[in-house]
Amino acid sequence: MLKFSNKIFNGDCLKEIKKIPDKTFDLVFADPPYNLQLENELSRPDSSKVDAVNDDWDQFDSFKDYDNFSRLWLKEAQRILKPNGTIWVIGSYHNIFRIGYILQDLGYWILNDIIWQKANPMPNFKGTRFTNAHETIIWASKNKNSKKYVFNYEAMKSLNENTQMRSDWFLPICNGHERLKDSKGKKVHSTQKPESLLHRVIISSSNPGDIILDPFFGTGTTGAVAKKLSRSFIGIERDNKYI
Numbered sequence: 001m002l003k004f005s006n007k008i009f010n011g012d013c014l015k016e017i018k019k020i021p022d023k024t025f026d027l028v029f030a031d032p033p034y035n036l037q038l039e040n041e042l043s044r045p046d047s048s049k050v051d052a053v054n055d056d057w058d059q060f061d062s063f064k065d066y067d068n069f070s071r072l073w074l075k076e077a078q079r080i081l082k083p084n085g086t087i088w089v090i091g092s093y094h095n096i097f098r099i100g101y102i103l104q105d106l107g108y109w110i111l112n113d114i115i116w117q118k119a120n121p122m123p124n125f126k127g128t129r130f131t132n133a134h135e136t137i138i139w140a141s142k143n144k145n146s147k148k149y150v151f152n153y154e155a156m157k158s159l160n161e162n163t164q165m166r167s168d169w170f171l172p173i174c175n176g177h178e179r180l181k182d183s184k185g186k187k188v189h190s191t192q193k194p195e196s197l198l199h200r201v202i203i204s205s206s207n208p209g210d211i212i213l214d215p216f217f218g219t220g221t222t223g224a225v226a227k228k229l230s231r232s233f234i235g236i237e238r239d240n241k242y243i
Contacts, residue, residue: 005211005232008223008243013215014069016236017076024080025234026150026210028087029201029222031193032073034095035066066095071102073215078106080213084148086111086205090137090193100138108140111149112167116197119172139205149205156204165204171196180219188219188242198225206231218242 009016060066077087087108089099103110114137121133141149156165174194181187198221206212208230214222217235219242226233237243 008235109144
């Protein structure tokens with residue numbers, strides 16, 4: 001176990017990740033900015049405001065800037081993965097296709113794409129599009145020669161009524177008591193992920209004692225679940241509020 005495991009490092013991902021030695025982590029889970037490109041406030045038909053993702057950390061000047069950012073952190077993530085380590089990257093239609101392209105360019109080997117079908121998605125209030133009811137997670141090994149990556153097939157089967165688990169996961173979004181809120185009752189983080197999602201990711205592709213990196217730690221779901229499952233973690237987060 002690393003002497004600095006189970007820690008959160010406060011700083012920019014692109015700077016902090018460079019300080020990590022090569023071949024350190026068994027698993028990387030990344031929930032990066034999606035680059036949603038929201039230019040105006042969103043409102044419902046009754047003119048009430050939608051609590052949308054308009055945080056500074058999700059703002060990029062262009063697709064080129066976003067791609068450069070993505071390439072930099074993904075290249076570093078590849079460096080710090082152990083030879084048979086794997087990475088999971090979650091995204092929406094705004095960014096996941098760009099992420100997949102960059103992953104392949106860098107030599108990662110895509111193992112699966114998982115569709116997280118949300119049991120309780122936010123509706124499309126204006127009725128101008130289909131309800132956006134899923135996100136995509138890409139699971140990839142460090143390169144095509146990484147043949148001995150961890151996949152706990154039987155464990156996933158046992159979580160699925162003893163049936164082979166499929167690549168579409170029907171899980172609720174983070175809400176209720178699990179959703180972290182401030183003193184005014186407002187959610188602390190706009191894209192907090194549910195523990196049930198991280199539970200499947202970590203159980204499927206790591207073993208007890210393994211060490212996991214989350215370079216966009218947010219409110220720390222990855223660390224919370226890792227500890228419950230006897231794994232170690234390192235989180236990188238630039239915003240003191242989330243830490």
